[in-house]
Amino acid sequence: MTAEPPALFSREFASDPYPAYAWLREHAPVHRTTLPSGVEAWLVTRYADARQALADPRLSKNPTRHASDKTGIPGERSAGLMTHLLNIDPPDHTRLRRLVSKAFTPRTVAEFAPRVQELTDRLIDGFAARGEADLIHEFAFPLPIYAICDLLGVPAEDQDDFRDWAGMMIHHGKGPRGGVARSVKKMRAYLAELIHRKRDAPGDDLISGLIRASDHGEHLTENEAAAMAFILLFAGFETTVNLIGNGVYQLLRHPAEKDRLAAAPELLPPAVEELLRYDGPVELATWRFATAPLEIGGEHIPAGDPVLVVLAAADRDPARFTDPDTLDLTRRDNQHLGYGHGIHYCLGAPLARLEGQTAIGTLLRRVPDLRLAADPAELRWRGGLIMRGLRTLPVEFTPRE
Numbered sequence: 001m002t003a004e005p006p007a008l009f010s011r012e013f014a015s016d017p018y019p020a021y022a023w024l025r026e027h028a029p030v031h032r033t034t035l036p037s038g039v040e041a042w043l044v045t046r047y048a049d050a051r052q053a054l055a056d057p058r059l060s061k062n063p064t065r066h067a068s069d070k071t072g073i074p075g076e077r078s079a080g081l082m083t084h085l086l087n088i089d090p091p092d093h094t095r096l097r098r099l100v101s102k103a104f105t106p107r108t109v110a111e112f113a114p115r116v117q118e119l120t121d122r123l124i125d126g127f128a129a130r131g132e133a134d135l136i137h138e139f140a141f142p143l144p145i146y147a148i149c150d151l152l153g154v155p156a157e158d159q160d161d162f163r164d165w166a167g168m169m170i171h172h173g174k175g176p177r178g179g180v181a182r183s184v185k186k187m188r189a190y191l192a193e194l195i196h197r198k199r200d201a202p203g204d205d206l207i208s209g210l211i212r213a214s215d216h217g218e219h220l221t222e223n224e225a226a227a228m229a230f231i232l233l234f235a236g237f238e239t240t241v242n243l244i245g246n247g248v249y250q251l252l253r254h255p256a257e258k259d260r261l262a263a264a265p266e267l268l269p270p271a272v273e274e275l276l277r278y279d280g281p282v283e284l285a286t287w288r289f290a291t292a293p294l295e296i297g298g299e300h301i302p303a304g305d306p307v308l309v310v311l312a313a314a315d316r317d318p319a320r321f322t323d324p325d326t327l328d329l330t331r332r333d334n335q336h337l338g339y340g341h342g343i344h345y346c347l348g349a350p351l352a353r354l355e356g357q358t359a360i361g362t363l364l365r366r367v368p369d370l371r372l373a374a375d376p377a378e379l380r381w382r383g384g385l386i387m388r389g390l391r392t393l394p395v396e397f398t399p400r401e
C-alpha cells in the first residue's frame with residue numbers, strides 16, 4: 001500500500017473503490033475531503049466509528065444545519081418534499097416513522113411475496129428465449145419500480161410513467177425529457193392527486209394505509225403522506241436495482257459461490273446479506289451534519305460540518321470481519337451496515353430482502369448457466385456519490401422457453 005492518499009471519485013475509483021477505502025481505513029479513517037460538488041465533508045471509513053456516527057444524535061439529518069447548504073440533494077427542495085424521513089430529526093422523525101411503521105409492516109411485505117415472484121417471472125419470461133440480456137435494463141431496473149408502485153397502489157396504467165421518472169432520477173437528469181427536478185415535480189404532482197383519490201376511495205394499498213394510519217389520534221397531513229410515498233419510492237428504488245445488479249454481477253465473478261447457491265437455495269437469506277456487505281448498493285450513508293463540535297475516531301469535527309459515513313468501507317473493515325475481501329455466502333457473523341444503523345435504519349429492509357432473494361434465487365433456478373458477456377474491465381459504473389451500481393450487465397446463457 002502506498003503512502004499517497006488515493007484519488008477519490010475518479011472513474012477507476014467508481015469501478016473499484018475498495019483499495020482506496022482500505023487506504024483510508026488504515027491511514028486516515030476520519031478524512032476531510034472535497035467532494036465533486038465542491039462541498040467539504042468528512043469521510044468515516046472504520047466500522048466502529050461508522051456505527052457510532054450513525055447512531056450519534058449530535059449528527060443531524062436536516063440539511064439546513066449545513067451552513068452553506070450546498071449538498072445538492074437532487075430536486076427535492078424545489079419540489080417541496082423536504083419533510084421526509086431521511087431529512088429530519090426527532091421528534092418529527094419519531095412521529096413520522098411511527099406512523100409509517102403502522103402502515104408498512106413486515107406482514108404487508110410478507111403478503112406481497114407472491115406478487116414479487118410473479119413480477120420476477122414475467123421479467124425473466126421477457127428474455128429467457130433470447131439467450132442474452134442486459135440484466136440491468138431488463139431485470140434489476142424494472143422489478144423494484146413495478147414492485148413499489150404495486151405496493152403503494154399506483155394503477156398499472158400509470159406505472160410506466162413512474163418507470164420514466166425513476167429512470168430520469170437514476171440517470172441524473174441526462175435523458176431526453178428534462179432533468180431530475182422536473183421528474184421529481186411530476187412525481188410529486190401525481191402523488192398528491194393519487195392521495196386525494198385514495199382518500200375518497202381507499203383500497204388495501206400502502207398509500208391508503210398511510211392515510212389511515214393514526215397514532216394517539218394523529219394522522220399524516222397530505223403533504224407528509226406525499227413526501228412519505230416519495231421517499232419510499234426514492235429510497236426503495238435505485239438501492240434495490242443495485243442490490244440485484246451488483247449481487248448478480250458478483251455471483252458471476254465468483255462462479256464457485258454461484259454454483260454453491262444454485263445447489264442450496266436455503267442459503268439465499270445469508271447469501272443476500274453477504275452480497276450486501278461485499279458490494280452493497282449504498283456506498284455512503286446519506287448526509288449528516290454536526291450540530292455541535294464532536295470527536296470521531298480522534299478527529300475533531302467542527303459544528304456545521306457534513307459527515308459522510310462510508311458503509312462500503314466499514315463493511316470491509318478487517319477489524320470487524322474475518323477475510324473481509326472474500327465473498328463467503330455462508331458467512332455467519334455478518335452484522336453489516338448496508339442498511340444503516342440507529343433510528344434511520346432502513347425502513348424497507350424486509351422488502352429489499354424479499355426482492356433480492358426472489359430475484360437472485362429465481363434467476364439462478366431458471367437460468368442456471370448465466371455467464372457474463374463482457375470483460376469486467378469494460379463495464380461502466382454509475383458514479384453517483386451515494387449509490388454504487390452498474391450501468392449495464394450483459395449476460396448470455398442457453399436460450400430456454
Ligand code: HEM
Pocket residue numbers: 054085086087097148231232233235236237239240243280281282285286287337338339340341343344345346347348349351352
Ligand atoms: C434508509 C439502504 C431498500 C426505504 C436507508 C438507509 C440505508 C438504506 C443505508 C439509512 C440511510 C442513512 O442512515 O443515512 C437500503 C438498501 C436497500 C434499501 C441497501 C436495498 C437493498 C429500501 C426499500 C425501501 C427503503 C425497498 C422502501 C420501500 C428506506 C427509508 C429510509 C431508508 C424510508 C429512511 C428511514 C429513516 O430515515 O427513518 N436505507 N435501502 N429502502 N430506506 Fe432503505
